[in-house]
Amino acid sequence: MNTNLFVYISDFIVPSVIILIVAYGVLEKVKVYDEFVKGAKKGFSTVIKIMPTLVGLMVAVGILRASGFLEFLSGQIGKVTDYIGFPSQLVPLSIVRLFSASAATGLVLDIFKEYGTDSRIGLIASIMMCCTETVFYTMSVYFMAAKVKKTRYTLTGALLATVAGIVASVWLAGRILL
Amino acid sequence: MLNFLWAGMIIIGVMYAAFTGNIAEVTNAALDSSKEAITLCLTMLGVMSFWMGLMEIATKAGIVGALSRFLRPVVRFMFPNIPKRHKANEHITTNLIANILGLGWAATPAGLQAMEALGQLEEERGNDRSIASDEMCTFLIVNISSLQLININIIAYRSQYGSVNPTRIVGAGIVATIVSTIVGCLYCKMKNRGVRR
Numbered sequence: 001m002n003t004n005l006f007v008y009i010s011d012f013i014v015p016s017v018i019i020l021i022v023a024y025g026v027l028e029k030v031k032v033y034d035e036f037v038k039g040a041k042k043g044f045s046t047v048i049k050i051m052p053t054l055v056g057l058m059v060a061v062g063i064l065r066a067s068g069f070l071e072f073l074s075g076q077i078g079k080v081t082d083y084i085g086f087p088s089q090l091v092p093l094s095i096v097r098l099f100s101a102s103a104a105t106g107l108v109l110d111i112f113k114e115y116g117t118d119s120r121i122g123l124i125a126s127i128m129m130c131c132t133e134t135v136f137y138t139m140s141v142y143f144m145a146a147k148v149k150k151t152r153y154t155l156t157g158a159l160l161a162t163v164a165g166i167v168a169s170v171w172l173a174g175r176i177l178l
Numbered sequence: 179m180l181n182f183l184w185a186g187m188i189i190i191g192v193m194y195a196a197f198t199g200n201i202a203e204v205t206n207a208a209l210d211s212s213k214e215a216i217t218l219c220l221t222m223l224g225v226m227s228f229w230m231g232l233m234e235i236a237t238k239a240g241i242v243g244a245l246s247r248f249l250r251p252v253v254r255f256m257f258p259n260i261p262k263r264h265k266a267n268e269h270i271t272t273n274l275i276a277n278i279l280g281l282g283w284a285a286t287p288a289g290l291q292a293m294e295a296l297g298q299l300e301e302e303r304g305n306d307r308s309i310a311s312d313e314m315c316t317f318l319i320v321n322i323s324s325l326q327l328i329n330i331n332i333i334a335y336r337s338q339y340g341s342v343n344p345t346r347i348v349g350a351g352i353v354a355t356i357v358s359t360i361v362g363c364l365y366c367k368m369k370n371r372g373v374r375r
Binding site for chain 2: 006007009010011013014017018021022024025027028030032035036037038039040041042043044046047048050051054055056057058059060061062063064065066067068069072096099100102103105108109112113116117118122123126127128129130131132133135138139141142143145146147148149150151152153154156157158160161162164165167168169172173175176
């Protein structure tokens with residue numbers, strides 16, 4: 001019952017966002033359709049821009065998968081992670097996520113292909129991507145721009161938040177599993 | 179960073195395949211994956227165009243301004259030591275809202291401006307600005323804890339890979355994001371309460 005309610009709310013979120021934005025736009029006298037088309041063009045060119053990146057990363061992950069290395073790695077890591085109930089297949093993703101969003105995407109797509117989008121692993125990976133960020137990338141961009149050299153407790157805090165997000169993902173995936 | 183990561187994946191992959199006798203599969207994997215990336219982008223073209231179109235309406239309608247009123251008390255709570263009229267407040271608010279809405283292209287410039295303003299604040303306080311202030315640490319941790327409410331990319335990927343209900347994870351994603359952000363905030367509050375440098 002609880003589980004169903006949760007998924008039920010999820011079903012409503014995207015449609016609610018759509019109607020809220022369009023209605024708010026109309027109220028504010030925005031030419032909604034013209035603006036929509038303008039934004040859609042931006043979205044279109046964004047995807048075209050990331051296309052080569054995606055080709056590069058999906059090829060790299062594809063090779064890694066086909067070589068059997070990913071399985072080997074998960075198997076080794078699994079000896080440790082099985083104790084705490086974290087799927088070993090998600091360890092490479094958790095680590096890569098800290099460095100690069102696009103490389104993490106490549107791994108998530110591989111997980112979707114191997115285990116299915118709605119499997120426990122697929123759901124955890126989906127939720128994890130929602131609640132974590134590229135820690136090292138963000139830190140280097142922001143601190144370099146501000147010319148900060150000593151970052152004090154930023155990394156610890158960021159990693160703590162990331163771990164909390166991953167733990168929450170594992171728990172929540174169990175709640176919405178079919 | 180990505181250069182090493184990418185080269186590493188390919189070199190390890192090919193070498194491991196050679197040693198384990200999977201070398202024939204590597205060629206297929208490379209060809210199939212590149213084709214697949216393009217198929218995926220076709221789905222993404224549709225979803226991203228639609229979503230960015232929607233966000234353009236939101237931006238034009240002034241939703242960022244409307245939302246910043248709600249966020250102001252939160253920013254005050256997280257950054258109590260920034261003077262009320264300091265421009266850092268405004269940049270931080272804009273950055274947080276852009277992140278919540280998933281407008282990465284608007285979030286980064288505002289975020290960089292916020293960092294610059296916080297650096298100036300340190301100079302005004304007479305501190306060395308090459309050492310991150312409490313505000314900078316907090317701002318980055320909150321940023322990294324991920325604020326985005328709806329990750330449309332993940333929904334698109336899920337739909338491309340045959341999910342029966344691609345948006346199934348939206349509610350869970352929001353809860354997980356809130357959890358990670360709260361943990362990040364609590365940690366900052368704990369750290370900031372200590373003796374000031």
